[in-house]
Structures are given as structure tokens and as C-alpha cells.
Amino acid sequence: MRRIRPETRWAYVFLLPWLIGLVVFQLGPMVASLVLSFTDFDLIGSPEFVGLGNYAKTAQDPKVLRAVGNTVYYTALHVPLSIALALALALMLNRITGRAAGVFRTIFYLPSMTPYVAVGVLFLFLLNGQAGMVNQFLGLFGIEGPQWTTDPDWILPGIVLMSLWNLGSTTIILFAALRNVPRELTEAAMIDGAGRWQRFRSITLPMISSAVFFVVIINTISALQMFDQVYAMFFGNQIAQQSHGDAALFYVVYLFQQAFQFLHMGYASALAWVLFLVIMVITLIQVKVGNRLVYYEAEEHAG
Amino acid sequence: MPKYHPGRISAVALLVAALSACGGVGANSGDSRGGSGEAGSGGAGSSLTTMGFGLPDEIATVRVDAFRKAYPDVKVAINEGQFDEQAFLSAVASGNPPDVVYLGRERIGSYAARGAIQPLDDCVSREKIATGDFYPAAQQQSKYDGKWYAVPEFYNSIVLLVNNKAAKDAGVDPASIDTSDWDALAKLAEKMNRVRDGRIERFGFYPKLPEFLPLWAKANGADILSADGRTAKLDDPKVVEALDYAGRLVESQGGWKKLKAFTETFDYFGEENPFATDRLGAMLTEQFVVSAMAGTTPDADITVLPVKDRQGHPVNNVGGNAWVVPKGAKHPDVACRWMKTMTSADTWIAAARARADKRAKEGKVNIGTYTGNVKADDVIFSEVVKPSGHKAYDDAVKTIRSVQQAGFVVPPSAAAAEFTKAWQDAGNRVLLGERKPADAMKQAQQQAQQAIDEATQ
Numbered sequence: 001m002r003r004i005r006p007e008t009r010w011a012y013v014f015l016l017p018w019l020i021g022l023v024v025f026q027l028g029p030m031v032a033s034l035v036l037s038f039t040d041f042d043l044i045g046s047p048e049f050v051g052l053g054n055y056a057k058t059a060q061d062p063k064v065l066r067a068v069g070n071t072v073y074y075t076a077l078h079v080p081l082s083i084a085l086a087l088a089l090a091l092m093l094n095r096i097t098g099r100a101a102g103v104f105r106t107i108f109y110l111p112s113m114t115p116y117v118a119v120g121v122l123f124l125f126l127l128n129g130q131a132g133m134v135n136q137f138l139g140l141f142g143i144e145g146p147q148w149t150t151d152p153d154w155i156l157p158g159i160v161l162m163s164l165w166n167l168g169s170t171t172i173i174l175f176a177a178l179r180n181v182p183r184e185l186t187e188a189a190m191i192d193g194a195g196r197w198q199r200f201r202s203i204t205l206p207m208i209s210s211a212v213f214f215v216v217i218i219n220t221i222s223a224l225q226m227f228d229q230v231y232a233m234f235f236g237n238q239i240a241q242q243s244h245g246d247a248a249l250f251y252v253v254y255l256f257q258q259a260f261q262f263l264h265m266g267y268a269s270a271l272a273w274v275l276f277l278v279i280m281v282i283t284l285i286q287v288k289v290g291n292r293l294v295y296y297e298a299e300e301h302a303g
Numbered sequence: 304m305p306k307y308h309p310g311r312i313s314a315v316a317l318l319v320a321a322l323s324a325c326g327g328v329g330a331n332s333g334d335s336r337g338g339s340g341e342a343g344s345g346g347a348g349s350s351l352t353t354m355g356f357g358l359p360d361e362i363a364t365v366r367v368d369a370f371r372k373a374y375p376d377v378k379v380a381i382n383e384g385q386f387d388e389q390a391f392l393s394a395v396a397s398g399n400p401p402d403v404v405y406l407g408r409e410r411i412g413s414y415a416a417r418g419a420i421q422p423l424d425d426c427v428s429r430e431k432i433a434t435g436d437f438y439p440a441a442q443q444q445s446k447y448d449g450k451w452y453a454v455p456e457f458y459n460s461i462v463l464l465v466n467n468k469a470a471k472d473a474g475v476d477p478a479s480i481d482t483s484d485w486d487a488l489a490k491l492a493e494k495m496n497r498v499r500d501g502r503i504e505r506f507g508f509y510p511k512l513p514e515f516l517p518l519w520a521k522a523n524g525a526d527i528l529s530a531d532g533r534t535a536k537l538d539d540p541k542v543v544e545a546l547d548y549a550g551r552l553v554e555s556q557g558g559w560k561k562l563k564a565f566t567e568t569f570d571y572f573g574e575e576n577p578f579a580t581d582r583l584g585a586m587l588t589e590q591f592v593v594s595a596m597a598g599t600t601p602d603a604d605i606t607v608l609p610v611k612d613r614q615g616h617p618v619n620n621v622g623g624n625a626w627v628v629p630k631g632a633k634h635p636d637v638a639c640r641w642m643k644t645m646t647s648a649d650t651w652i653a654a655a656r657a658r659a660d661k662r663a664k665e666g667k668v669n670i671g672t673y674t675g676n677v678k679a680d681d682v683i684f685s686e687v688v689k690p691s692g693h694k695a696y697d698d699a700v701k702t703i704r705s706v707q708q709a710g711f712v713v714p715p716s717a718a719a720a721e722f723t724k725a726w727q728d729a730g731n732r733v734l735l736g737e738r739k740p741a742d743a744m745k746q747a748q749q750q751a752q753q754a755i756d757e758a759t760q
Contacts, residue, residue, distance in 0.1 A: 043396045044419045044630070129564035130503055144501055150563040152735055246728070260389050262720055263417070 037269035047266065054270035064271070066246050067254040070156060074250070075223035077160045083215055086170035093171070094178045105175070112168030120232030123162040124149060134161075149233070152247035159230060159248065163223075170215045177211030178204070209294045217286050221279055227252040251275060350378040351637045354394070355386030356405035361657040362672060369653060370644040377637055391629070395419050400629035403638040408444040408455060408625045409723070412532060412715030415447035416758060420627040423451040426639035433678075436648060440621045440710035441675040447715050454642040455675035457623035459589045460706050461518055462699075467604040469495040469505060469584035477606040480585065482522070483615045489552055495584030496556040503565040506577075507556050509586035510549040513730025517713050518587065518620040519545040522612040527726060532716035533759060535751040537726055538744045547740040550733045559734040574599045589622075590673060590703045597668040597696045607699035609706045621710035623675055651679035655687045668696050673703065680707070721754030 012019075037054055039047035058064050089108060096104050114122075126133050127148035135145030148158035181204055189199050205212075227250065234248040235257075255275070259268030358364050358381065371379060386406040394400040404420075414420045427434055432454065434442060441455035463482060470477035473494035482488055488508065496507030510519065520527050525541035528534070536542065553559050569577045572595045577583040579600045587610060596603055609617040626642040628635050644650055655672040662669035671688035674680055684704055690697045716722050729747035732738040738746075 042417055043392045044417045124567070128567055129561060131564075131568045147560040147564050149567065151560040152737065261724075263392065 033269040033272060036266050037273050039266045041265040041269075042263040043265055044263075050266065054267045055274070057267060058270060058274055063246065063249065063254055064251075067249045067251045070247075070249055071224055071226065071251040073156055074160060074163075074226060075220060077157075078163050078223045079216060079219045081160065082164055082167055082170060082219060083174075083212065085164060086167040086215070087174050087212075089167060089171045090174035090178055093175050105172070108171055109168040111166050114166070116166075116228035117232040117236075119162065119165060120229035120236075123158075123165070123229075124233050127158045127162070155234070155247040159226075159233075162229060162233075163226075170219065173211055173215055174208065177208035181207040206295045210296055213286075213290045213294045217283055217290075220282060220286070224275065224279055224282075225252055226250050227256065231256065349376065349634055349637050350380065351403065351634055351641055352380045352382065352401040353641075354382050354391060354401040354404045355384070356381060357383040357385070361661055362654045365654040365657045366645050366650045369650045370641055373644060374637075374640060379641075392419065395629050395631060398631050400631050402628065402632045402634045403641050404627050404629055405456075405624055406627065408441070408453065408623055409713070409715075409719055411445065411453050411625065411627065412447050413717055413719045413758070414627065415450075415452040415715070416717030418630055420452055420629055421632070421635065423454070423628065423639070423642075426628070426635070426642070427451050429636075430639050430643045432639075432643045433647070436676050436678045437646075438621070438675055438677055438707065438710060440712045441623065441625075444622075444712045444715060445625055453625035453627045454646050455623060455625045456646060458673050458675040458680075458707065458710070459591060459622050460619045460673065460703055460710060461515065461587055461610055461621075462590055462593065462619075462702055462706065463585060463608040463610050464578065464588050464593060465585040465606040465608060466495075466578050466581065466583055467606055468581055469507070470606075473584075478608070480606075480608060481611060481615075482608075483611040483613050485548055485613065489548075489555065492552055492584070493555055498557050501561075503557050503561055505582055505584055506562055506565055506586075507584040508552065509562075509566065509583060510552050511587045512546070512549045512553065512734060513727045515587055515620065516542075516546060516549075516726055516730050518610065518618060519549050521618050521620065521711060522610065523548075524612065524614075526713075528714050528716060528722065530714050532714040533755060535722065535725075535748055535755060537729070537751055538741070538748040543740045543744050546730060546733055546744065550740060553734055554736070558736075563734075571595065572599065576600060576603075578605055579603050590670075590699075593696070593699050593703070594670050597670045597691075597693075597699075598662070601668040601691075601693050601696070603695065605695050605699075607695070607702045609702055609709075617706045617709040619706040619709045619711065621707075621712060625675075646674075646676060648676050648679040648682065651676050652682050652687065655679070655683040659687050659689075668693050670696050670700050670703070673707075680704075716755060717758035718751075718754040721758075722751045725751040725754070 036047060038049060038051060040050045040053075041047035093101070093104060093108060111119075127135075129135055129145065129147030129150060132145075132148070134148065138145040146154040146157075148154050148161075185203050185207070186199055189203055194202070230248050230250050231253055235253060251271070252275070255268050255271040258264045258271060356363070358367065367379070367381070371377075382401065386404070388410075391400075391404060391406075411420070415422075426432070434451065437445070437455050438458055441458055445451060445453040445455050463480070465477045465480055467477045470480065470491075473491060475491060475494075480488075480491065492508035494507065495505065497503075497505035512519070517527050520539075520542045523541045523545040525536065525539045525545070527536055527539075527542055529536065553562060556562060565582075569582070571577065571588075571592050576596055576599065578596065593605075593607055596605070610619065612618045626638075626645065628638045628642075632638055651672070651674045655674075658672055659669050668691040669688060670691075671683055674683070684700065688700060725747040726744075729738070729743040732743045733740050737743075
């Protein structure tokens with residue numbers, strides 16, 4: 001019989017709270033939504049079985065295509081930018097020592113404490129093309145800023161800009177990883193005459209690669225699920241819904257509209273499961289690629 | 304902005320299922336005595352739960368007090384807050400809905416078609432609700448398939464609100480502005496519009512597109528939906544022409560991208576409203592904006608005019624809220640009495656009187672309460688609302704009263720939400736220059752008709 005190693009056992013103990021939550025609160029609804037995804041259901045009448053009809057519809061729905069395009073565009077910009085920026089911030093934090101260190105760490109994390117809806121509304125003001133501070137700032141350099149909130153070509157870049165406000169969690173994770181890079185290695189490299197960039201490339205980056213890999217996966221998943229801020233900004237009330245086209249239509253926003261605006265619960269459930277499968281595939285690919293690029297410290301002991 | 308919750312992976316799917324599984328936000332019936340007896344029980348020992356209704360002002364509280372006084376034995380529980388579709392539908396799906404719900408009349412068709420709300424014909428005849436007192440347009444919006452499904456409340460009219468300073472700057476007497484002459488209107492818009500260094504300083508004429516497309520279409524002699532609510536007419540050449548005109552109007556004043564961002568900075572309900580601050584030349588608007596301005600800026604230099612179609616007759620797309628009884632409501636008979644009391648002429652007149660007294664005490668201008676009840680309005684505007692001495696607002700009252708009978712509505716439809724979304728999206732595409740009006744409306748027509756067919760089959 002295969003023996004479970006103590007570490008593995010402890011891992012499960014720590015996972016337990018989440019597992020209990022999953023089983024108690026989420027498993028039932030997940031199964032229910034899977035069942036509903038094969039039906040036509042409007043919350044009032046009883047569900048009608050339609051087979052794979054809802055899934056076939058997702059493949060033909062032009063709005064799904066638009067929503068997927070917007071979501072992919074956002075993810076492709078948001079993930080690399082946010083991680084690069086968070087890494088830069090973490091490197092800066094790592095250089096600060098003494099009493100100030102705690103203060104700065106707190107300040108860097110503060111934006112993450114702001115509710116997403118508040119961030120969305122705040123940025124609607126900041127990004128306003130006629131009166132917003134972002135364009136006032138650009139105006140100082142003689143640049144006539146774009147209409148971030150109303151020009152379909154600029155709405156997504158504006159949303160990416162907004163998403164970079166909230167880097168606290170990513171920064172903290174990368175910062176914790178940086179703190180674990182053994183000083184001896186860097187010092188040895190310095191004695192060997194390695195420059196700053198070389199040390200970063202050959203020592204720091206490999207040593208924190210597992211953390212970087214983790215934040216890439218998590219950021220990708222959350223980017224594909226982007227909802228709160230965009231909904232608050234562009235779909236929050238009836239007037240807002242009326243006045244923006246599909247420029248800010250993210251996948252989950254469309255799913256939400258189908259479910260709660262048009263009451264196509266079956267179709268919305270199918271959309272949710274498609275998203276689930278897509279995210280799973282993307283994550284699997286990332287794990288496969290990651291295994292080749294990521295260095296795990298424990299590897300030598302594991303075998 | 305990462306959220307470290309792997310379990311959120313299909314959060315919305317979960318929500319979908321959670322709502323259907325556990326019923327989500329239920330409304331407590333709070334009734335332990337089973338007092339849902341038929342008419343004649345006087346509602347003794349019964350209770351009533353409402354949804355979507357709040358008590359923000361005397362118009363609400365006076366009428367609720369009237370009900371409490373008439374039915375002292377009924378325990379009224381008012382769950383304050385705006386109507387929330389998810390809360391409502393999950394409550395209905397759970398089999399534990401509130402007794403009476405307050406919502407926008409434009410939603411009634413789709414809920415009636417889905418069976419989420421009950422027909423009220425029995426209620427209307429049993430309680431002898433004076434449905435003939437309601438404005439015809441409000442009646443039309445409260446019925447579906449020939450049956451009563453709702454009892455209407457307010458009656459909001461659309462008027463043309465002019466900033467006199469902007470009109471005078473353009474060399475025009477504000478009172479002479481006439482929306483029936485589209486060429487003159489376009490010229491006036493450009494003259495009142497003011498742009499400096501790429502920044503909008505004053506939006507000359509705000510046609511309120513896409514939301515007011517039904518009004519623009521009507522002004523051009525077209526309806527966007529057949530009277531039975533089954534045939535979309537979005538690609539009617541006259542609808543396209545109206546959208547094309549209003550779209551060009553926006554284009555010539557700086558383009559929608561900039562103007563939209565500009566309008567997003569407006570607070571119509573405060574002292575810094577765009578008319579008091581000279582940021583708008585003229586706009587089409589519901590009369591409640593005028594009402595709010597009367598409270599905040601009584602000396603604003605404005606003129607309120609009727610919107611006219613191209614033949615010179617007034618046109619007015621009306622709307623407002625209504626009361627409905629959800630499927631599975633525990634106390635439909637009490638709900639029926641509630642609806643009758645809230646909307647009857649006497650109750651409205653008492654509420655309007657309270658509003659007039661309050662505004663008078665505060666030294667504010669009152670332009671009256673515009674109810675869905677013709678009888679109530681006749682008394683309110685002959686006995687309750689007195690000239691304030693602020694000519695602009697006193698004239699506004701006359702204008703609003705004069706366009707009420709011209710009120711029309713987009714007929715109730717089983718796919719109202721999808722239908723509305725289709726033409727609004729099309730309007731946006733035109734305003735943003737993405738599509739030509741004819742193409743956009745052709746696409747909207749297909750989408751809308753498909754949604755209607757699916758909903759009514």
C-alpha cells in the first residue's frame with residue numbers, strides 16, 4: 001500500500017477548510033448548473049431538456065465571440081503588465097530595510113483593500129475623457145487624452161489601466177518569494193563579478209520562478225473571470241447599460257446578462273461551463289509549460 | 304487584481320444554480336394566522352409584504368398611512384429598496400414571493416408572458432378599481448393579452464428643456480424653439496453648442512439617444528413595435544431616418560465619444576445641474592428632472608416646451624412604475640386592496656397636498672405630482688398646485704399638462720428586455736460611427752424579432 005508522506009497529509013489538513021466550503025456551499029450548485037446547462041430554464045417555469053442545444057448556441061452566438069475577444073485582449077495585456085509591475089514593486093520593497101519597510105508594505109497593499117465596485121466607480125471619474133484626472137495629467141504634457149470611458153477603441157485599455165491599480169496581492173507574494181532568495185548565492189555571484197542584471201536573470205528569477213508561475217496562473221484565471229469592476233463601471237445601472245455598446249462586454253458580463261437580464265438560465269449555465277473548461281485547459285497548458293521552466297527547491301528531496 | 308479563490312472558477316454558474324436551488328432572497332410572509340381569506344374578510348389579522356418600494360418622501364408615506372388607516376388590522380412590511388430583478392425572480396422561483404411588487408411598467412409584458420405575475424382582472428372587478436381613471440397610455444402598459452396585470456402609479460412625460468441663456472446666445476427666443484422643424488433644430492443645436500480646444504463647454508442640444516429613440520421614431524410618424532407587441536418594426540425607413548437625423552445632430556456637436564463623457568459629469572438633481580451651470584443648451588427629458596430643478600434651482604433661467612412631431616403635434620413617450628402581484632403571493636386579496644388604495648384619486652390628492660405643504664414650508668417651488676390617475680391630476684392641478692411666482696416653472700406646469708394626453712408607450716412585449724437592448728445597441732453603434740443607421744437597424748430588427756418569436760411561441 002502506498003504510504004502518504006507527512007507533508008502530503010499536512011497539506012490536506014490545511015486544505016480542509018476550503019474543501020469543506022467547496023462541498024457544503026459549491027458542489028451542489030455546480031452540479032445543478034451542469035444539469036441546467038442542458039435545459040431551457042427561465043427561473044419561473046420548470047426546466048425543459050434541450051440536450052446540447054445551449055452549447056451549440058454558444059458556438060454560433062456573435063456576442064460570445066465579441067465577449068471572448070474582449071476578454072482575451074484584456075487578459076493578454078493585464079497578466080504580463082501586472083506581473084512585471086508587481087515584480088518591480090516587490091524588488092523595490094525588498095531593498096527597503098528598517099522601520100520604513102513595514103510602512104511601505106502596508107501602503108502597497110492598501111489598494112487591495114478597496115472594494116472592486118468602489119474602484120470601478122472611482123476610475124469612471126478618473127478616466128472621464130472631458131473632466132477626468134487622467135486626461136488632465138496627460139494635458140500637462142500637451143497630450144490630448146482619449147475618451148477612455150466612451151470611445152470603444154479605448155475602453156479596454158482604460159480597463160487594463162484600472163486593473164493595474166490593484167497589485168497588492170501579487171506584489172506581496174512575489175515579495176515573500178524574494179525574501180527567500182538566499183543571500184549567499186547573490187553574494188557569491190557578486191564576488192564572481194556578475195552584474196545586477198545577470199544576478200537577477202540567473203539567480204533571483206529562477207529562485208522565485210515558482211511564485212511567478214503561481215501568480216501567472218492566478219492572474220490569468222481572474223482576468224478571464226473579470227466582472228465586478230467592469231460591471232460597476234459600464235453596466236451598473238440602466239442608463240449605463242443603455243449607453244455603452246459591446247466594447248466592455250466581458251465573457252462573465254455577458255453570462256450575467258443572459259442569466260439575470262434575459263433569464264436564459266440554461267444558456268448562462270452552459271456559458272459558465274464552457275468558461276470552466278477553457279480555464280482548465282489553459283491552466284493545464286500553463287502547468288505543462290511551467291514544469292519545464294520552474295525550479296522547485298524541494299525537488300532533490302522529493303525523489 | 305487577482306482574487307485568490309480557486310473556487311470562484313464558475314462563480315456565476317453557482318449563483319445561477321444557488322438561486323434556483325435555495326430560492327435566494329425570500330420574502331417573509333410574516334403571517335401566522337393564515338388570513339388569506341377571500342374578499343369581504345376586511346383583511347383582518349392579515350399581513351402584506353412589499354418589494355421594490357421605498358419611503359423616501361411624503362408622496363410615499365402619506366399613501367402608506369392612508370392604507371394603514373383604512374386597514375388597521377393588516378400588518379404591513381415594507382422591504383425598502385429599489386426593484387431588483389434577481390431578488391424578485393428568485394423569490395418567485397422559491398415559492399415564497401412578496402405579496403405586492405413595485406416596478407417599471409416596461410417590464411410587465413415579459414413577466415406576464417412568463418407567468419411570474421398574476422392577472423388582476425378578478426381583483427379589478429372585485430375591488431371595483433376605477434381603471435377608467437388611469438391615463439390610456441398607462442392602461443395600455445398595465446395590460447397584457449387583454450388582461451390587467453398591473454395597477455399604474457406615476458405618469459412621466461417627456462418635454463423639451465431649454466437653457467434660455469444658450470438660446471439667447473444663439474440669437475433665438477427660447478419660447479419660439481420648435482422641434483417639428485428638423486433643419487432649424489439642427490442649425491440651432493450647432494449654434495448653441497460650444498467647444499474650445501477639443502473640450503466640450505456646452506452641449507447645444509442633447510437628443511437623449513439611444514434611450515429616446517421610440518420618441519424620435521414617433522416624431523417621424525413611426526412605431527418601433529406593432530400594437531400587439533409581436534412584430535418589431537425597427538428597420539422601418541422612418542425609424543432609420545429618425546436615428547440618422549439624431550445621430551448627425553450629435554456628430555455635428557463634437558461627436559458622441561466626447562459628448563457622452565461630458566454628459567457623464569452631469570448631476571441633474573443638484574444645485575450644480577447642467578442648466579444652472581450653462582453646460583447644456585437644450586435637452587429632451589422626463590418631467591421629473593424639471594421637478595427636481597424646481598426644488599434645487601428655483602431661479603434657473605429655463606423654458607419648458609412640448610416636444611412636437613414633424614407635423615407640429617405634441618408627442619410624448621410616457622412611463623412610470625406600477626404595482627403587480629407575483630405568482631404564488633400569499634395574500635393577493637390584501638395586495639389588491641393595497642394597489643387600489645395607493646393609486647386611487649383621493650390618496651394621490653392627499654399625497655400631492657402633503658408635498659405642496661412641505662415645499663411651501665421650505666420656501667421651495669412645487670410643480671406638482673404627476674400621477675397615472677386622470678381624476679387625481681385634475682384636482683391636483685386645479686386645487687393643490689398654485690402658481691409659485693417663478694414664471695419658468697409655472698409655465699412648465701402648463702406645458703407638461705398640455706402634453707399628457709399625447710402620451711404613448713412602446714406596446715408591452717414578452718421579450719421587452721431583449722427588444723430594448725437590440726435597438727439601444729443599434730443606436731449606440733450609429734452614435735459611435737461604427738455602423739450606418741440602416742445596417743444597424745436591420746441587424747437590430749433581426750435580433751429583436753427572433754427574441755420576440757422565441758418568447759411568444
